[in-house]
Amino acid sequence: MKETLFSGIQPTGELHIGNYLGAIRNWVALQETYDCVYSVVDYHAITIEYDAATFPARIMNAVIMLLACGIDPRKARLFVQSHVPEHTELAWVFSSVTPMGELGRMTQFKEKSEQHRQNVNAGLFTYPVLQAADILVYKATRVPVGEDQVQHIELTREVARAFNARYGAMFPECQAIVSKARRILGLDGKAKMSKSLNNYLGLMESPEAMWEKLRVAVTDPARKRRSDPGNPDVCNVFTLHTFFSPPGEQEYCAKECRCAGIGCIDCKKILWKNICAELAPIQERARTLQADRKSVEDIIADGARRCAITAQQTMCEVRHALGVRW
Numbered sequence: 222m223k224e225t226l227f228s229g230i231q232p233t234g235e236l237h238i239g240n241y242l243g244a245i246r247n248w249v250a251l252q253e254t255y256d257c258v259y260s261v262v263d264y265h266a267i268t269i270e271y272d273a274a275t276f277p278a279r280i281m282n283a284v285i286m287l288l289a290c291g292i293d294p295r296k297a298r299l300f301v302q303s304h305v306p307e308h309t310e311l312a313w314v315f316s317s318v319t320p321m322g323e324l325g326r327m328t329q330f331k332e333k334s335e336q337h338r339q340n341v342n343a344g345l346f347t348y349p350v351l352q353a354a355d356i357l358v359y360k361a362t363r364v365p366v367g368e369d370q371v372q373h374i375e376l377t378r379e380v381a382r383a384f385n386a387r388y389g390a391m392f393p394e395c396q397a398i399v400s401k402a403r404r405i406l407g408l409d410g411k412a413k414m415s416k417s418l419n420n421y422l423g424l425m426e427s428p429e430a431m432w433e434k435l436r437v438a439v440t441d442p443a444r445k446r447r448s449d450p451g452n453p454d455v456c457n458v459f460t461l462h463t464f465f466s467p468p469g470e471q472e473y474c475a476k477e478c479r480c481a482g483i484g485c486i487d488c489k490k491i492l493w494k495n496i497c498a499e500l501a502p503i504q505e506r507a508r509t510l511q512a513d514r515k516s517v518e519d520i521i522a523d524g525a526r527r528c529a530i531t532a533q534q535t536m537c538e539v540r541h542a543l544g545v546r547w
């Protein structure tokens with residue numbers, strides 16, 4: 222019996238290389254070892270302002286990108302969160318064992334309520350409770366995420382402990398699997414790469430659009446002129462090389478940067494070539510899937526059906542433990 226692993230991603234409209242390196246690339250590799258459940262978490266995404274008219278396209282796009290990146294529906298269950306309503310039902314149950322104080326400590330809540338001051342709603346506050354339900358409705362023990370989600374996984378363990386203490390042992394204490402690319406910085410070299418900060422490279426961007434962004438990406442801030450030696454250890458472009466470039470080219474760039482043998486533009490061109498080479502087949506597969514919506518719809522329906530079997534079983538146990546069924 223393989224251990225169960227769960228992870229989720231929000232349908233932001235455009236997935237970026239931060240999502241790809243921090244999560245998706247890892248998800249693909251983990252499919253071989255674990256019983257994987259991957260979700261496009263649409264109900265999480267409604268906690269901030271969004272356009273309902275374009276939401277279906279965003280959800281569909283996220284599913285397509287996951288498939289294009291290599292999530293294989295024969296190996297993993299891939300589904301849309303709202304299609305399995307047990308997630309929200311369990312979230313309600315969990316909200317009754319989660320202390321408000323714990324939720325108030327969440328960094329993501331603090332950041333998001335700062336970013337969306339005009340709409341600090343209860344959903345934003347209880348967001349990690351739904352996340353705990355996503356994971357625990359499958360009794361998953363492993364959760365591959367980037368660094369920003371680790372606090373939510375810790376909270377998930379606390380929710381499981383609180384539930385078990387009150388109603389009897391039911392849920393495991395899950396562990397985060399944090400990838401080497403735990404926090405990819407944006408092209409500004411400062412903040413975490415994210416859609417909302419517009420400092421990202423999108424997975425579907427054309428080579429030309431990517432170059433326009435990479436060309437002006439921040440490098441070693443101390444390297445002002447082409448003739449100045451640079452320091453790859455503090456250069457975000459070099460960090461990206463470590464994830465996209467073969468070892469020989471990484472070494473070449475680091476060595477030539479340190480002695481001003483190459484300039485930042487030369488270094489960026491090599492990175493650009495390697496990013497484009499990795500993303501080209503993904504983009505190709507995404508275009509094929511975009512033209513074949515029926516197959517994607519079938520994959521989503523089948524994923525929901527297979528997830529519902531486990532989720533319904535868990536909720537049956539939960540309702541009995543709570544005493545709302547006898």
Ligand code: TYM
Pocket residue numbers: 227228229230231232239240241242243244245262265351352353355356364365366367368369370402403404405406413414415
């Ligand atoms: P989301 O949609 O913001 O991000 C999806 C995944 O991508 C990772 N990530 C990054 N990793 C490294 N560097 C970055 N710049 C970067 N940006 C994003 C995130 O850490 C995440 O792993 N709350 C979650 C979604 C969720 C979930 C879950 C995750 C809902 N339920 C249950 C795990 C388990 C979120 O907003 O991820």
